[in-house]
Amino acid sequence: MKKVLIKNARIVNEGKIREADVFIEDGIIVEIGESISPKSPDVNIFDAEGTYLLPGLIDDQVHFREPGLTHKDTIETGSKAAVAGGITSFFEMPNTLPQTTTIELLEEKFKLAAESSYANYSFMFGGTNDNLEEILKVDPKTTAALKLFLGSSTGNMLVDDEKVLEEIFSKSPLLIAVHCEDEETIQKNLQECIERYGDDIPIELHPKIRSEEACYLSSSRAVALAKKTGARLHVFHLSTAKEIGLFSNKKPLKDKKITAEVCIHHLWFNDSDYAKMGTFIKWNPAVKTKKDQEALLKGLLDDCIDVVATDHAPHTKEEKKNPYTKAPSGGPLVQHALPAMLQLHHQGKISLEKIVEKMCHNPAILFQIKDRGFIREGYKADLVLVDLNAPWAVQPDNIVYKCGWSPFEGVTFKSRVTHTFVNGNLVYKNFKHQPFAKVAERIEFDR
Known part of the structure; x- marks a missing residue:
């Protein structure tokens, strides 16, 4: 099972911001706590100090x-x-x-x-x-x-x-x-x-x-x-x-x-x-x-x-x-x-x-989506780390769209996405996509 530990994150979730660690196993958030230690040597650790963790x-x-x-x-x-x-x-x-x-x-x-x-x-x-x-x-x-x-x-x-x-x-x-x-x-x-x-x-x-x-x-x-x-x-x-x-x-x-x-x-x-x-x-x-x-x-x-x-x-x-x-x-x-x-x-x-x-x-x-949209134990580990103090300008060399342009071209944003996790898998880090793997899932609904 793939294991990930996000340390020292400022978690923005359900109307509150608090500093905590998030432990992920096999794509699921299994523990959220103030100081989680790796339980085995095969844990991939991300130090999120100074950034905010969003669903x-x-x-x-x-x-x-x-x-x-x-x-x-x-x-x-x-x-x-x-x-x-x-x-x-x-x-x-x-x-x-x-x-x-x-x-x-x-x-x-x-x-x-x-x-x-x-x-x-x-x-x-x-x-x-x-x-x-x-x-x-x-x-x-x-x-x-x-x-x-x-x-x-x-x-x-x-x-x-x-x-x-x-x-x-x-x-x-x-x-x-x-x-x-x-x-x-x-x-x-x-x-x-x-x-x-x-x-x-x-x-x-x-x-x-x-x-x-x-x-x-x-x-x-x-x-x-x-x-x-x-x-x-x-x-x-x-x-x-x-x-x-x-x-x-x-x-x-x-x-x-x-x-x-x-x-x-x-x-x-x-x-x-x-x-x-x-x-x-x-x-x-x-x-x-x-x-x-x-x-x-x-x-x-x-x-x-x-x-x-x-x-x-x-x-x-x-x-x-x-x-x-x-x-x-x-x-x-x-x-x-x-x-x-x-x-x-x-x-x-x-x-x-x-x-x-x-x-x-x-x-x-x-839309009654099952187990997504929140940072909760038992939920899918769809997570985003953002740095609120990392300015970057939108320009052609960092536009990902296939069409090659953006209505924001020339704008300097004060914040940027540093890491994106889909079902516990790192898919994007600091302007670079990770090697493609079939980690995305068909969304399920509780209806």
Whole structure:
């Protein structure tokens, strides 16, 4: 059995920070104590003095582009970037080519991940206007959730038949995760801009096209439908202050039936950044105003918003440089999500404990993940060591993404990930990945 002892760590877990040692055997945390001594000579010891030990992050929304779009990313390259950013588990989205809308295609993805993933994995099953029979076959104990696009985005999976939607919400055996933007509103706004500007619409108009109204109309309908049907609903990537009012902090997360998340880019960027960043910060939903940005952080701290995720969705530089109507939305984020959140911590905007709650504990609670997301005896040893005082600049030679660029390029972060452990195995250390071994596991759910 492989044995690891992490000494002198400042453990950030369940709302507290304390110094302790962690002993791992065969991928499981077997002891947490103030002074643990090696019990045999075959223990691999890591001295973590001066660093903080976090549970491995769980990212509930990534697009690793495999199969079919592998010039942008793959499960291997995406998960490799994820562990460099302290993300040890991920849920990948269904809008690949082909789309993951049948049980057979879902199982093919699991096979791909079993062969190549650096991080623990699960997938979301895709809902469409005509695949309810397949949705009903999905086992909630083995699959993360059902993903519905209620506004069109990358990969045409728009679900816009109201009768079908109500039937899916009423019958789905899975938690329903939704992308909410009202398509009719977006198309109306887009056509008005095309009539004026043609293909070369100024990027600053992106949040006017994919507007607050488009987001709120769709989110409010989804929430109303969930309340009507009793469905378990999770609304992805809130981008407006107005939407936050749809969600509550009156119950603990484990008792909520309607939950929400915010993504890194909506916390970091606002519409003043379009002038410099152009289509490289074109996302759906759009990055909006500073008022929205500030409200999203407040909603996160107030627990109306439950989770921080990435919506990692890479495209090549060449694709992103296209005129507005042809430039795809999305960008690579898994490698830099945790350093970005730690930067907000340095700015006094969020505590370390809250970062861990929103990026580690809450995804585990919300999706009922078995034995991950916390530093507890008996849990899987998915762990991350971070040095809060180790500045580094994001530049081409340390960007791991297959697409080769980052919206954070040129930013100097004050903190960095020094070590990432997946199931007790060191997979990343000080900007270097360890030799690949099949240590990642298929995520299990307690449902």
